[in-house]
Amino acid sequence: MKSRTIKYIVVHCTATVSTTAVSTIKNGWKARGWKNPGYHRLIDAQGKAHLLAPYAQVVNGAKGYNQSGIHIAYIGGVVRSMDNRKLVPADTRTLAQRETLNTFLRELHQLYPKAKIVGHRDLSPDLNGDGIIQPGEWTKMCPCYDVKREFKG
Numbered sequence: 001m002k003s004r005t006i007k008y009i010v011v012h013c014t015a016t017v018s019t020t021a022v023s024t025i026k027n028g029w030k031a032r033g034w035k036n037p038g039y040h041r042l043i044d045a046q047g048k049a050h051l052l053a054p055y056a057q058v059v060n061g062a063k064g065y066n067q068s069g070i071h072i073a074y075i076g077g078v079v080r081s082m083d084n085r086k087l088v089p090a091d092t093r094t095l096a097q098r099e100t101l102n103t104f105l106r107e108l109h110q111l112y113p114k115a116k117i118v119g120h121r122d123l124s125p126d127l128n129g130d131g132i133i134q135p136g137e138w139t140k141m142c143p144c145y146d147v148k149r150e151f152k153g
């Protein structure tokens with residue numbers, strides 16, 4: 001496997017409800033015809049980390065930031081609206097997810113001290129602001145919390 005230079009450690013949410021199974025998320029990628037997973041690590045609501053790809057492998061985390069990035073995600077990032085008709089972005093991280101996520105970020109920071117730790121949305125700011133929440137826009141909210149503010153070394 002070709003070695004690569006890691007410039008970004010990118011945190012994602014899956015933009016699904018937090019109870020979504022790992023297999024469901026993987027099947028979604030397959031349905032899109034992806035050969036690689038969307039993330040290297042996927043953290044479920046119980047805080048368990050699922051290892052989807054070695055860091056040396058390129059994954060489909062964020063266009064333009066795959067070759068240079070490591071992508072980790074927590075399952076969640078949306079809740080059902082009161083009328084149950086749509087999914088609304090939200091920071092749904094459980095305490096266990098936060099702990100696992102922060103452990104990974106600390107480890108990755110040691111492994112790749114020069115890499116920037118960012119949220120997906122930090123890579124693609126939303127400038128259109130039309131106020132309608134569509135699947136394509138969840139990416140812009142992803143991971144639904146301020147990674148840079150929360151992770152301070």
Ligand SMILES: [Zn+2]
Binds near residue numbers: 013143
């Ligand atoms: Zn994302």
